[in-house]
Amino acid sequence: MRILIVHNLLWAHYKASVFQALQHLVDQQPDLSIRVLQIARNERSRASLETATDADTPTYTYQYELLFDRFLEDISLTERAQALLRHARAYKPDVINLTGYYDPAQLLLLAWAKLNGIRVVMQNESTAADHQRSGWKELFKRSVFRACDGFFCFGSQSADYLIQLGVPPAKILLRKNAVDNEALRAVYEQTLPNRTRLQQSLHLQTNNFVFVGRLIEVKNLPMLLNAFAEALKRSVNALNWGLILLGDGDQWAELSQQIGSLKLTDRVTLLPGRPWFRVPEVLALSNVLVLPSRSEPWGLVVNEAMVCGLPVIVSERCGCVQDLVHPDETGFVFDPEEPDKLTQLMVKFMDDLVDTQRMAYYAQQYIAPYAPDVVAQEMLDGFREITN
Template identity: 70%
Template sequence: MRILIVHNILWAHYKSSVFQAIQQLADQQPNVMVNVLQIARNERSRASLETINDPSVPTYSYNYELLFDRFLEDVSLRERTNALLRRASAFKPDVITLTGYYDPAQIFLLLWARTKGIRVILQNESTATDHQRGGWKERIKQWIFSQCSGFFCFGSQSADYLIQLGVQPDKILLRKSAVDNNALRVAYERALSSRIKEQQVLALRPNNFVFVGRLIGYKNLPLLLSAFAEAQKQSPLADEWGIILLGDGVEKNSLIEQINTLALTDSVHILPGRPWFEVPDVLAMSNVLVLPSSSEPWGLVVNEAMACGLPVIVSDRCGCAPDLVHEGKNGFVFTYDQPDQLTQLMLRFIDGDVDVAEMSFWAQKLIAPYAPDVVAQEMLNGYKYILTK
């Protein structure tokens, strides 16, 4: 079995951990070969997080080819198409995994594979609610999906979206997404020893809600700040709690204005974005992750936080909510446009009405099935399944 995986960028560490796990499984089995085609080095929007030649960066080992050592936006459609067709033809795969339906170059590769009798599995992150759906775009997707033999989905919501568009349920081969749980947990535990010292250096509160991600509109951060401001008014323990916003983005200045208007300058801190393997340093200064997005296909930061043992508060627009958040066990889900709901959930932590230690235990336990080795095994099972149909 010859498996060819197409992916957009080399920088995506969360995919690299899964690719390494697939490679390790393939190396243990006769007649299984894996190759990953990374189209470009990175995207411009993530350039500041590049860690090239940094010896402290966790590395992953698997067979791959980097087609273009530049930003994805600088690679033309013609270049992408020609390179993918050339390398696929040379590798002679039995099955190809495509990274999504939105790149015309990969659709050309799909059509080429169909003429050669090669099975194609499409990865899907999208859900029915992460964007406004309808019209001719949905009809094009339906046609693309009809050409595929199977699908790897980020979770149950992305699988449900495909089924709504006519995909047979038995073609859904995976409903999970993973990050490097072990690496994150090790970094988190290492950082915990200096939690108090680092909080004092940054003038943080002893307890903190934390958001990790880009400071952009659909992350719904104004609602988070408003909900927290209201929680502060309602609890006598409010002075013990703050918010950390970890990230950069176009909304930063407007968020600073809101922080000033709400008189939250002493309790809310914006820290610049950092590479994924340094995120646990900030999680170690925090108590609860909040992801309030109004649109979010999945929300990998929830995986990261749970791997570190943090309870989570997640909006109902996050794709991961039904799969990862077990109400009252490891966290809570709120309606994305209802700040009062978020306020009440934050108050439960501020006032000590939840058992954080118990929630931490369940966070780590519930994220264990979303580890790279587990996801890789399910993917390999999926490849074998469609090749025997």
């Protein structure tokens, strides 16, 4: 079986760890081969997240070809379509895994595959909750999905969305998303012994909530700041708690101003974004992750936090909540339009009304199956199922 995977961005490190695990499985079986076509190096909007490789940067080895060494936005439809078709014809795959239904170039490849009897697996990140959905777009998706033989989904909510659009449940071959659990945990454990010293050097509190991500409107950070300010008023242990916002984005200045107006300058710390494999250095200085997004297809930072044993407080509009956030075990879920609910949950942690050690244990137990080697095996099983 010859497997061809089409992926948008070489920068997407979380996928690289899965592709490496999949390559390892394929190399052990002489009847299999795999090739990954990376369309672009990165998106322009994520350019600031690119970093120069150093000795500590995790590297991943798998068979791939970078079609265009530039930003995805700068590659025309004609260029993408011609390159994908040329490489597919040369490789002669038995099955193709496409990134998504939103790229016309990949839809052309889908049509070519169906004409040539090649099986197609479509990846889906979307959920019914992450955007308002109606009209001709949903009808168009239904027609695209009918042409696919299987689907890899970012969790149960993503799978449920496809089923709502008429996809038979048997065609859902994967319901998971993974990060490099081992690499992240290693950095966390390496940093943890220096927690107090590093907190003091950054002028952080002894205990901290932490947000990790881009500082943009959809992340709902002004609401988080307001909820935290209110929690400080209600908690009996307010003096021991702070909030870290780790990331870059358009709202940096706005959030800085809000922090000042709320008189939180000694409680809220804005830290610039850092490479993904350095994020556990900040998680090691924190106690609880908060992800208050109004829309999030999955929320990989929840994986990252749980790998490090952190409890999580996550918006119900994040795709991962159904699979990863188990109330009173790994964390809590809240409505991002109800700041008072978030305040109540933060106060529970601040006033020691939550068994955080128990949550740390369950976080690592629940996240264990969401690892690259597990996801890779389920992908390979899915490829075999639809080609047989």
